[in-house]
Amino acid sequence: MTVKAIQHPLVQHKLGLLRQKDLSSKDFRELASEVSNLLTYEATRDLATETAEIKSWNSSIIKTNKIKGKKITIVPILRAGLGMLDGVLKLIPNAKISVVGLYRDEETLQPVAYFDKVVKDVSDRTALIVDPMLATGGTLIATIDLLKQKGCTNIMGLFLVAAPEGIKAVQEIHPDVDIYTAAIDECLNEKGYILPGLGDAGDKIFGTR
Ligand SMILES: O=P(O)(O)OC[C@H]1O[C@H](OP(=O)(O)OP(=O)(O)O)[C@H](O)[C@@H]1O
Ligand SMILES: O=c1cc[nH]c(=O)[nH]1
Numbered sequence: 039m040t041v042k043a044i045q046h047p048l049v050q051h052k053l054g055l056l057r058q059k060d061l062s063s064k065d066f067r068e069l070a071s072e073v074s075n076l077l078t079y080e081a082t083r084d085l086a087t088e089t090a091e092i093k094s095w096n097s098s099i100i101k102t103n104k105i106k107g108k109k110i111t112i113v114p115i116l117r118a119g120l121g122m123l124d125g126v127l128k129l130i131p132n133a134k135i136s137v138v139g140l141y142r143d144e145e146t147l148q149p150v151a152y153f154d155k156v157v158k159d160v161s162d163r164t165a166l167i168v169d170p171m172l173a174t175g176g177t178l179i180a181t182i183d184l185l186k187q188k189g190c191t192n193i194m195g196l197f198l199v200a201a202p203e204g205i206k207a208v209q210e211i212h213p214d215v216d217i218y219t220a221a222i223d224e225c226l227n228e229k230g231y232i233l234p235g236l237g238d239a240g241d242k243i244f245g246t247r
């Protein structure tokens with residue numbers, strides 16, 4: 039399993055802005071989208087390429103590179119994952135989208151699944167899960183379980199902020215899944231919120247409280 043905290047200055051700068059108290063939903067959405075875009079760039083760095091021949095501007099035949107093999111399905115986890123979707127789609131505009139809906143029970147912190155619409159050919163695709171927060175890891179583990187049950191074998195996850203506890207939990211159960219995040223934070227508080235974290239990302243993106 040690769041766990042990569044992206045140190046790029048633009049990512050770190052924008053993450054710092056995201057952490058500010060009293061950020062408007064508009065600003066939170068814009069920054070979440072921009073960081074997601076940059077995380078996508080990093081997470082796709084090692085995709086295999088192959089040579090293709092094309093007719094160039096003066097009609098000569100030249101060799102170019104194109105992405106090889108498995109295509110991608112983006113998997114936003116409702117609700118908060120929707121806040122990352124447009125940033126990812128800007129770089130992978132032709133990706134199919136598989137939506138899953140899970141929320142975390144506030145008392146038990148256990149994930150509750152309420153929706154899934156996964157592309158039929160998910161077994162032929164790389165699944166790119168997007169969710170701003172990886173806290174206890176329960177939501178991510180349940181999402182990976184669901185994708186694997188449907189035949190998906192190649193799975194990566196993009197997060198704005200991840201907690202060490204959640205990364206460890208996912209690593210133990212799904213060691214084959216790669217994780218890309220803008221930050222690995224310190225810990226979870228007694229309510230399962232990441233510290234220093236971002237607060238409730240879903241509420242910030244949707245303006246609910
Ligand atoms: O790692 P975990 O402990 O499972 O927590 C992480 C989950 O919690 C948040 O969703 P939330 O339950 O708040 O739902 P929402 O997106 O609808 O706000 C977050 O977006 C993750 O999906
Ligand atoms: O810190 C956290 C943990 C779970 N979900 C959030 O939105 N924030």
Ligand SMILES: [Mg+2]
Binds near residue numbers: 118238239241
């Ligand atoms: Mg929420």
